[in-house]
Amino acid sequence: MASLPLFANFKYSDSLTVVGISICTAIVCEAISWILIYRTNSYKTLRSSIDKAAKKLETMKTDSNKIINKKSKTKKIDRVETSLKESSRDLSLFKFKSGAVVALVLFVVFGLLNSLFDGKVVAKLPFKPFGLVTKMSHRGLQGTDPTDCSMAFLYFLCSISIRTNLQKFLGFAPPRGAAGGGLFPLPDPKTS
């Protein structure tokens, strides 16, 4: 793919192509997700029940120290937690079924990028990577310069940063009360 004349003087102008395609892919994936998932009543209902259950759980846990009869309070907390887990599981299952289409789009896009930039250095890293990072950043590249960056690593960075923030901005990020997330929450995997 030829770079635009505007960026012809940049040695690593291919990186802009990768970023541009990632942005377009993220928008397309979120559009598909909205059509198949987010606008449906099932999703809205599940999402609402998770949010309410999570808030109720937080309130009950905050007030639990003030309650004399802790045994009954603990039982109520357990019931709400079970309900929350079930709703979260149902939400995950619901998204999983519809996420196959988005996964296919991502697979095709990655294949396209791979065919365009396989073996090409698309960017230069300002640091020397190590371990697994090197395997991804130097994937398919010739030579031994560890600061050469392949399409795979740049696409990975684009995917995570652009799609996570796009989901957050559009309000499609998974609810905090749902199971999962952890230290490094990724973009909603059911829509990827």
Added chain:
Amino acid sequence: MKEGKSVKFNIQQQHQNGHLSPSIFAKLLDPEASWDKDQLGDVLHWIRQVVALVCGLLWGSIPVVGGIWFILFLAISSGIIYGYYAIILKIDEEDFGGHGALLQEGLFASITLFLLAWILVYSLAHF
């Protein structure tokens, strides 16, 4: 004893992740404001993204090289987040899941955004 901020859960308030209502901007620097868990999480997320973008653009422009600058970014980013919720907002972290929960809001996305900005600017501006 640390002055705590009570958590008020406004169940009637319709809130969507990432949709910051105008009222949020009014209380960004108000230590007397009460925060919903989701609202605070969203604000901390976006602060992290802005810091990541600024650091990435700046360090790619100078440029600075070496893994130490990645560590420095993590320290600066986390320091800003901690300073914001602990010193400016005077939040009691126990009401929001502890320091870990607050510090990890938007962390991974900010790391990838920082790396992306740093790598792009470095590659395009200096080669």
